[in-house]
Amino acid sequence: MLMSNSSELVALYRSQVALLTQSLGATLSVVYLTEELLEEGETQTKLIPVVAYPEAAWQASQPVTLIPEMSNALLPLLSDPQKVISLEVEPLESLLETEQINDTSTHYSLLPSTQIILPLMHDNVFMGLLVTNREHMPWDERERDEIERIAQTLALARVLDQRREWYEQQFAQQQVLLETQRDLLDNLLHQLRNPLTALRTFGKLLIKRFVPGDANRKVAENIVRESDRIQELLKQFDRIIELTPQTKNPVLLESIKQTSKPLVLLPNIQENTEPCSIADILAPLLDSSSAIAQERHLNIQLDIPPNLPLVKANPVALREVFSNLLDNALKYTPPGGQIYIQAEQTSENFQGIAISDTGPGIPAQDLDHMFERHYRGVQAASQIPGTGLGLAIAKDLIEQMQGNIQVFSPAQNFPNSTHNNPGTTFVVWLPLAKKSKK
Numbered sequence: 001m002l003m004s005n006s007s008e009l010v011a012l013y014r015s016q017v018a019l020l021t022q023s024l025g026a027t028l029s030v031v032y033l034t035e036e037l038l039e040e041g042e043t044q045t046k047l048i049p050v051v052a053y054p055e056a057a058w059q060a061s062q063p064v065t066l067i068p069e070m071s072n073a074l075l076p077l078l079s080d081p082q083k084v085i086s087l088e089v090e091p092l093e094s095l096l097e098t099e100q101i102n103d104t105s106t107h108y109s110l111l112p113s114t115q116i117i118l119p120l121m122h123d124n125v126f127m128g129l130l131v132t133n134r135e136h137m138p139w140d141e142r143e144r145d146e147i148e149r150i151a152q153t154l155a156l157a158r159v160l161d162q163r164r165e166w167y168e169q170q171f172a173q174q175q176v177l178l179e180t181q182r183d184l185l186d187n188l189l190h191q192l193r194n195p196l197t198a199l200r201t202f203g204k205l206l207i208k209r210f211v212p213g214d215a216n217r218k219v220a221e222n223i224v225r226e227s228d229r230i231q232e233l234l235k236q237f238d239r240i241i242e243l244t245p246q247t248k249n250p251v252l253l254e255s256i257k258q259t260s261k262p263l264v265l266l267p268n269i270q271e272n273t274e275p276c277s278i279a280d281i282l283a284p285l286l287d288s289s290s291a292i293a294q295e296r297h298l299n300i301q302l303d304i305p306p307n308l309p310l311v312k313a314n315p316v317a318l319r320e321v322f323s324n325l326l327d328n329a330l331k332y333t334p335p336g337g338q339i340y341i342q343a344e345q346t347s348e349n350f351q352g353i354a355i356s357d358t359g360p361g362i363p364a365q366d367l368d369h370m371f372e373r374h375y376r377g378v379q380a381a382s383q384i385p386g387t388g389l390g391l392a393i394a395k396d397l398i399e400q401m402q403g404n405i406q407v408f409s410p411a412q413n414f415p416n417s418t419h420n421n422p423g424t425t426f427v428v429w430l431p432l433a434k435k436s437k438k
Contacts, residue, residue: 009161013051033128120155198288200227269400275310275433303342311430324390332359361422362409371395403430
């Protein structure tokens with residue numbers, strides 16, 4: 001695993017190198033760390049200088065590769081990390097750059113020396129080297145013991161820094177998981193609201209059709225009452241979600257954006273597309289929408305030509321898309337308004353379906369953000385309830401079906417509209433299904 005070093009670790013290493021200089025009189029000290037932790041039996045890794053004194057030593061302290069010959073030369077150190085071994089004559093850089101170790105020019109000795117090399121090891125894991133040198137004066141036993149303690153401190157600090165990095169990675173992964181789960185829960189709750197609204201509306205329409213005293217009227221009243229109860233439970237879920245803190249870390253947010261989030265209650269969309277009839281998909285949705293429109297005194301106009309070409313889509317996902325767009329139009333169109341559903345002409349093997357309304361429209365500053373999760377723009381300050389998820393879910397589903405969605409405000413192509421409101425038009429573009437060969 002590639003390792004990174006925190007600023008705190010580098011600061012601690014600098015303080016230890018300063019201790020070598022100020023207390024022990026070292027004239028050259030370099031701390032090398034392995035690019036990867038080197039466990040027992042492994043020999044190939046790169047040594048990176050992280051701290052050097054004096055600063056000019058950085059020019060001579062370039063990254064080097066620990067080759068097998070180097071490992072063999074350091075075998076006494078690696079086999080006994082508690083042992084202080086002096087390297088005489090050759091400087092560290094010369095040793096590291098030599099592919100074959102010349103035993104006549106380099107040898108290890110327990111005799112006093114001006115240069116000392118110590119491995120940084122912990123639990124048989126080699127993680128670097130401490131090289132220190134003092135001109136014209138060899139190290140005595142007490143000083144070598146002190147240097148050994150400094151090396152142990154450096155090794156332990158690297159271990160703690162490694163654990164810190166591991167815990168941060170685990171925490172980041174948990175944050176990504178929590179944010180993903182939150183998004184999925186938001187999607188699930190939003191997907192429950194549309195059919196629940198339709199169910200409640202059907203119940204209210206049934207109540208109007210039954211005369212007082214009819215036994216079936218009681219059943220319809222129970223449907224409405226239980227629907228209201230479920231809506232209250234959904235509001236409690238919303239309050240719980242609002243209390244859940246969201247991450248503000250930009251790195252985490254980018255990671256979350258790149259994380260694949262399958263939508264709840266929907267199959268694998270890309271692998272389950274088929275030729276679909278737009279009219280067939282819309283039919284049951286229009287039954288529900290018409291009932292809601294009737295209650296809210298809205299007029300729905302439909303312009304779907306017969307024999308419309310089939311589109312390639314996932315029927316469940318496409319139904320969810322149209323459900324969200326219709327719900328959006330019903331919600332924001334004031335009483336007496338109109339909703340217009342039209343199948344646009346094909347364009348480059350795509351079929352367009354437009355859903356327009358005579359609502360208040362979308363301000364220019366909000367248009368570029370309409371498909372962002374939880375974004376409601378100026379409507380967030382209105383009395384109209386909403387979560388800012390419907391359009392984001394619709395866009396995600398459409399793109400998974402290789403389609404596209406556009407938004408226009410003021411509304412486009414609205415026939416015979418006498419309303420002063422600008423309105424909004426959403427256009428869904430879906431790929432045409434390939435005609436089967438006869």
